[in-house]
Amino acid sequence: GQNIDQPTEMTATEGAIVQINCTYQTSGFNGLFWYQQHAGEAPTFLSYNVLDGLEEKGRFSSFLSRSKGYSYLLLKELQMKDSASYLCAGHAGNNRKLIWGLGTSLAVNP
Amino acid sequence: DGGITQSPKYLFRKEGQNVTLSCEQNLNHDAMYWYRQDPGQGLRLIYYSQIVNDFQKGDIAEGYSVSREKKESFPLTVTSAQKNPTAFYLCASRGGLAGGRGEQFFGPGTRLTVL
Numbered sequence: 001g002q003n004i005d006q007p008t009e010m011t012a013t014e015g016a017i018v019q020i021n022c023t024y025q026t027s028g029f030n031g032l033f034w035y036q037q038h039a040g041e042a043p044t045f046l047s048y049n050v051l052d053g054l055e056e057k058g059r060f061s062s063f064l065s066r067s068k069g070y071s072y073l074l075l076k077e078l079q080m081k082d083s084a085s086y087l088c089a090g091h092a093g094n095n096r097k098l099i100w101g102l103g104t105s106l107a108v109n110p
Numbered sequence: 111d112g113g114i115t116q117s118p119k120y121l122f123r124k125e126g127q128n129v130t131l132s133c134e135q136n137l138n139h140d141a142m143y144w145y146r147q148d149p150g151q152g153l154r155l156i157y158y159s160q161i162v163n164d165f166q167k168g169d170i171a172e173g174y175s176v177s178r179e180k181k182e183s184f185p186l187t188v189t190s191a192q193k194n195p196t197a198f199y200l201c202a203s204r205g206g207l208a209g210g211r212g213e214q215f216f217g218p219g220t221r222l223t224v225l
Contacts, residue, residue: 033213042200042216043153050211087152091212096141096160097168098214102152 002026004101006088011107012078020073020104022088033098034062034073035087043087046073075106083108113137114217116201121222123195131186131220133201141204142184143214146170146197153200159184188222195224 004024012018024032031050035043049055049064049071061074075082088101114135123129135142141160145153155168159178173192178184184203188195198221202214 031211033211040198040221042219045213045215048211048213097143097155097158100153102150 002090002099004088004090004099006086006101006104008102009105009107011109012075014078014080014108014110016078017074017076018078018106020075020086020088020106022071022073022101024069024071024088024090024099024101026090026099028091029066029069030091032062032064032071032091033089034060034071035089037085037087037103039084046086078108080108080110082106114201114203114215116199116217116220119218119220121220123222123224125224126190128190129188129195129222131188131199131201131222133184133186133217134182135184135203135215135217136182137203137205137215138181139203139205139215140181142178143202143204144168144174144176144184144186145200145202147200147219148197156186195222197222 006022033048034046036046037043047062049062054063059076064071085103085105087103089098117132143158144156154170156174157168157176159165162181165176165178175187198219200219201217204214
């Protein structure tokens with residue numbers, strides 16, 4: 001089967017670091033995406049991993065382990081504006097569709 | 111500026127009426143997608159199109175219809191057969207996979223409320 005799992009909710013403090021995990025089972029895996037979605041708005045692209053390892057982009061980094069079917073999104077120096085839902089998505093076998101997780105709702109508190 | 115537009119942002123319809131949601135992109139993308147999102151839920155694929163004049167059903171196509179007569183446009187019709195149409199509808203497009211990530215770009219969404 002094809003499935004993506006991530007925690008439903010997380011809470012963190014402004015200025016701290018938070019790690020959002022994602023595990024996946026997709027046939028013909030070919031890359032994993034992270035998107036950010038603020039309430040009432042469209043998702044926006046954050047990162048893409050196809051090879052094992054860490055991809056760093058400013059305050060946000062994303063990690064992938066293909067052998068373990070595992071990824072995480074790391075957010076550093078949290079700001080209030082980082083309060084949003086974070087969606088993990090993987091390519092289906094033929095790359096035509098994405099399999100989406102349900103999203104992790106992150107609340108950043110002062 | 112290149113992007114995806116959806117109109118209107120908010121739409122109200124009476125039960126039993128068909129309604130068509132607009133999606134236009136000027137990114138020159140071949141692939142386009144329609145998703146539905148309910149409160150606290152992830153994205154569920156309704157229909158997708160890889161090329162003009164061709165489209166495939168997604169996971170929840172019942173009660174919906176689409177057309178792809180032009181590369182730039184992928185309208186979605188919510189028919190009276192859709193039993194629970196009130197939701198946030200998102201349109202997305204994707205460029206070619208060769209040499210690229212193949213990420214999907216989203217329009218701002220249309221929030222449909224059926225009264």
